[in-house]
Amino acid sequence: MTTQAVTLIIDGCAVATVDADGTEYRSGHVLLYGNRIGVVGAGPAPDLGPGVRRIDGTGCLLTPGLVNTHHHLYQWITRGLAPDHTLFEWLTTLYPIWAGIDEDAVRVAATGGLASLARSGCTTTTDHHYVFPREGGDLLGAEIAAAADIGLRFHPCRGSMDLGKSKGGLPPDDVVESLDAILAASADAIDRWHDPSFDSMLRIALAPCSPFSVTPELLRESATLARESGVRLHTHLAETLDEEDFCQQSFGCSPAQYMEQLGWLGPDVWYAHGIHFDDAAIASIAASRTGIAHCPTSNARIGAGIARTADLLAAGVPVGLGVDGAASNESSSMLEEPRNALLLARAHGGPRALTTRKALAMATIGGARVLGRDAELGSIEPGKLADLALWRLDTPAHAGIDDPVAALILGARPPLAALIVNGREVVTDDAMRTIDESEVGRQVARAQAALVAKAG
Numbered sequence: 001m002t003t004q005a006v007t008l009i010i011d012g013c014a015v016a017t018v019d020a021d022g023t024e025y026r027s028g029h030v031l032l033y034g035n036r037i038g039v040v041g042a043g044p045a046p047d048l049g050p051g052v053r054r055i056d057g058t059g060c061l062l063t064p065g066l067v068n069t070h071h072h073l074y075q076w077i078t079r080g081l082a083p084d085h086t087l088f089e090w091l092t093t094l095y096p097i098w099a100g101i102d103e104d105a106v107r108v109a110a111t112g113g114l115a116s117l118a119r120s121g122c123t124t125t126t127d128h129h130y131v132f133p134r135e136g137g138d139l140l141g142a143e144i145a146a147a148a149d150i151g152l153r154f155h156p157c158r159g160s161m162d163l164g165k166s167k168g169g170l171p172p173d174d175v176v177e178s179l180d181a182i183l184a185a186s187a188d189a190i191d192r193w194h195d196p197s198f199d200s201m202l203r204i205a206l207a208p209c210s211p212f213s214v215t216p217e218l219l220r221e222s223a224t225l226a227r228e229s230g231v232r233l234h235t236h237l238a239e240t241l242d243e244e245d246f247c248q249q250s251f252g253c254s255p256a257q258y259m260e261q262l263g264w265l266g267p268d269v270w271y272a273h274g275i276h277f278d279d280a281a282i283a284s285i286a287a288s289r290t291g292i293a294h295c296p297t298s299n300a301r302i303g304a305g306i307a308r309t310a311d312l313l314a315a316g317v318p319v320g321l322g323v324d325g326a327a328s329n330e331s332s333s334m335l336e337e338p339r340n341a342l343l344l345a346r347a348h349g350g351p352r353a354l355t356t357r358k359a360l361a362m363a364t365i366g367g368a369r370v371l372g373r374d375a376e377l378g379s380i381e382p383g384k385l386a387d388l389a390l391w392r393l394d395t396p397a398h399a400g401i402d403d404p405v406a407a408l409i410l411g412a413r414p415p416l417a418a419l420i421v422n423g424r425e426v427v428t429d430d431a432m433r434t435i436d437e438s439e440v441g442r443q444v445a446r447a448q449a450a451l452v453a454k455a456g
């Protein structure tokens with residue numbers, strides 16, 4: 001180790017590494033080498049002189065940055081609508097409003113949503129964007145620009161819908177695209193933006209929306225294109241019993257059987273939700289190492305049901321957490337997800353259904369596994385990327401809670417002393433460094449009013 005290589009020191013804090021052994025330090029330190037973690041250990045950091053920036057972590061807990069595995073950022077400007085509706089009622093209320101989005105609206109919405117994620121400890125997020133109005137412009141480019149401005153590691157999914165109402169689907173015909181247009185745009189997105197490197201800040205996935213809004217041809221063709229291009233596949237699956245009924249009536253099988261028939265199982269696939277799985281579906285998902293983005297807050301808000309988290313984890317399924325779209329989770333606060341995952345799992349399955357450590361692991365290394373990046377992200381280990389959250393636990397809200405991980409998962413959301421993404425400080429002292437939050441708030445309010453007025 002040379003002192004020149006150390007770019008940032010954090011010490012004096014508790015450390016939950018979330019490594020395979022669950023290593024934790026009551027008081028420890030981390031040294032960063034640029035965008036990589038260099039050293040992690042117990043006690044104070046070595047004295048490297050005054051030339052290296054040092055963050056005093058006294059009173060704080062250091063964890064890996066949280067990984068969000070499912071979102072729809074454009075919904076940040078359509079929150080609070082249809083608040084007491086079923087999923088299908090909620091979708092049919094919102095589709096006509098979403099039909100009015102354009103580049104400016106998506107960039108503002110994504111900035112608001114990404115800022116909320118950063119302020120709640122998230123360092124890597126996906127987005128599933130599946131509404132592309134004909135006059136909307138470059139919507140994926142708009143959210144990619146927003147993520148670059150905020151400074152989060154980003155995995156946008158080129159989503160799609162090609163099964164409009166006239167063909168038996170749920171969405172109105174004016175928000176769906178043709179199969180050819182979708183495949184061309186998907187290939188273009190991969191060519192323009194996908195970066196497979198270890199340090200990548202941006203990876204593309206392909207993501208036909210759901211069984212009730214896409215054709216089997218689109219699912220099959222998207223899987224072929226993704227596998228030829230080395231990108232991942234994502235979709236919504238087994239979210240509600242209405243979807244189960246739709247698949248039984250349309251295809252004569254369950255959503256999980258339908259996806260299996262179309263080649264949508266494998267270590268390169270992850271499903272959002274995965275609530276209504278039977279034992280056979282869990283066994284095939286586990287055997288194929290297909291991932292699940294568990295979205296407990298959204299699932300409870302929509303009343304969709306409670307995913308069988310304990311059974312999925314026991315079967316060895318990679319399970320991460322997701323906030324889901326802001327229109328079904330108005331807070332979209334990443335730290336609420338491990339807490340709500342734990343609460344729902346225990347309310348449903350008893351006191352041993354999910355531990356605080358497993359909840360934190362789902363929010364970090366679990367999400368990294370779901371995105372195929374567990375060699376790079378999700379735990380604090382030398383050589384991994386420097387994505388870290390430093391939580392302040394010495395305010396009256398948390399001071400005196402004996403176990404820092406319990407304080408984080410079960411207590412109120414603590415202030416973030418720092419959020420570091422790829423070695424760069426994005427949040428310091430619970431405020432964004434990369435954007436003006438007050439100005440973004442004003443832009444979000446204006447964009448929301450304009451979009452709702454447009455839908456008339």
Ligand code: ZN
Nearest residue numbers: 236272324325
């Ligand atoms: Zn979703």
